[in-house]
Amino acid sequence: MSKYEPVATGQDTSGCCTPLAAPMNPDEAAELSQVFKALGDPVRLRLLSLIAAREGGEICVCELTPAFDLTQPTVSHHLKLLKQAGLIASERRGTWVYYRLLPEATDRLATFLAHPGTSAEIEATDGTAS
Amino acid sequence: MSKYEPVATGQDTSGCCTPLAAPMNPDEAAELSQVFKALGDPVRLRLLSLIAAREGGEICVCELTPAFDLTQPTVSHHLKLLKQAGLIASERRGTWVYYRLLPEATDRLATFLAHPGTSAEIEATDGTAS
DNA sequence: GCTCTGCATTGATGGCTGTCGATGCAGGCA
DNA sequence: TGCCTGCATCGACAGCCATCAATGCAGAGC
Numbered sequence A, B: 001m002s003k004y005e006p007v008a009t010g011q012d013t014s015g016c017c018t019p020l021a022a023p024m025n026p027d028e029a030a031e032l033s034q035v036f037k038a039l040g041d042p043v044r045l046r047l048l049s050l051i052a053a054r055e056g057g058e059i060c061v062c063e064l065t066p067a068f069d070l071t072q073p074t075v076s077h078h079l080k081l082l083k084q085a086g087l088i089a090s091e092r093r094g095t096w097v098y099y100r101l102l103p104e105a106t107d108r109l110a111t112f113l114a115h116p117g118t119s120a121e122i123e124a125t126d127g128t129a130s
Numbered sequence C: 001g002c003t004c005t006g007c008a009t010t011g012a013t014g015g016c017t018g019t020c021g022a023t024g025c026a027g028g029c030a
Numbered sequence D: 001t002g003c004c005t006g007c008a009t010c011g012a013c014a015g016c017c018a019t020c021a022a023t024g025c026a027g028a029g030c
Helices: A026-039 A042-053 A061-067 A072-084 A103-114 B026-039 B042-053 B061-067 B072-084 B103-114
Strands: A058-060 A088-093 A096-101 B058-060 B088-093 B096-101
Touching: A026 A042, A026 A072, A026 A103, A026 B026, A026 B042, A042 A058, A042 A061, A042 A072, A042 A096, A042 B026, A058 A061, A061 A072, A061 A096, A072 A088, A103 B103, B026 B042, B026 B072, B026 B103, B042 B058, B042 B061, B042 B072, B042 B096, B058 B061, B061 B072, B061 B096, B072 B088
Parallel strands: none
Antiparallel strands: A058 A096, A088 A096, B058 B096, B088 B096
8 A cells, every 4th residue: 555545444455435235235224224213202212111111011001191291192193103113012902002012123123233234134044143 | 890990010009090100211211312313214224334344343434425325415414423323433544534333332222122111221320210 | 835535514405203283983881 | 872081193383304516624645
């Protein structure tokens, strides 16, 4: 290297700007980001926390709503987004509706965060994560 | 239970609507949600993935920009948001700027996702969560 | 010094999102 | 049957965000 060149750690073919094969395809990124986006709101984060804190993992909407300085439609809206993201599920039981956590979703996010550089699909098939 | 009552699993004091002590205070939720929000975009998710996939955990901006169908200012904007969220750090080296992953941030998120019902602070300070 | 390159910042703009009041709908009860 | 309650949906609106072109700034080379 005669001049300053960005050291492409491990592969200095043309010095710089070697467009790398993305370890995460756009589709997967779009899908995962939807789940993260659902957690990108303090209200939804607290909702998830309240649901998960409940023994049995189930909680009635009538208990969630008064925990916030928000109207009932707003809380319902946030619950809908969490549900669409696959983070929680709902079940009607008589007059009341119960929400419960879906651990698979949070597990998936945790897996990605543990290895952000490798596609999340990989370790579902094999365990050869060096 | 004579009538239908929402079974507050473990504590059926007044039937329903017992406003529970939030296991996550709003301040903490607001802070954590900022980091999740930073991941709530497919471009930033791929950026983080690209950075983390690099051996040594460092990558030049000039390698990141051409990996997207976006203008250079837009990519720079996303990198700035990831940096503000504490997920990555930057270092100028000559003409080029290198970004690297900050594993503490992703570890913190993974910890929350593993136990969404318990405050992330608790296990650091005390355990007197009544 | 001047110029060129790599990256950040600015300002503008269209689309998305959080919030609300109003309303609808389902289930229980008298 | 009619009413009441719990929750979801709708429509509207303000604030935020992703994106771009234009510009600024720092470092390297001549």
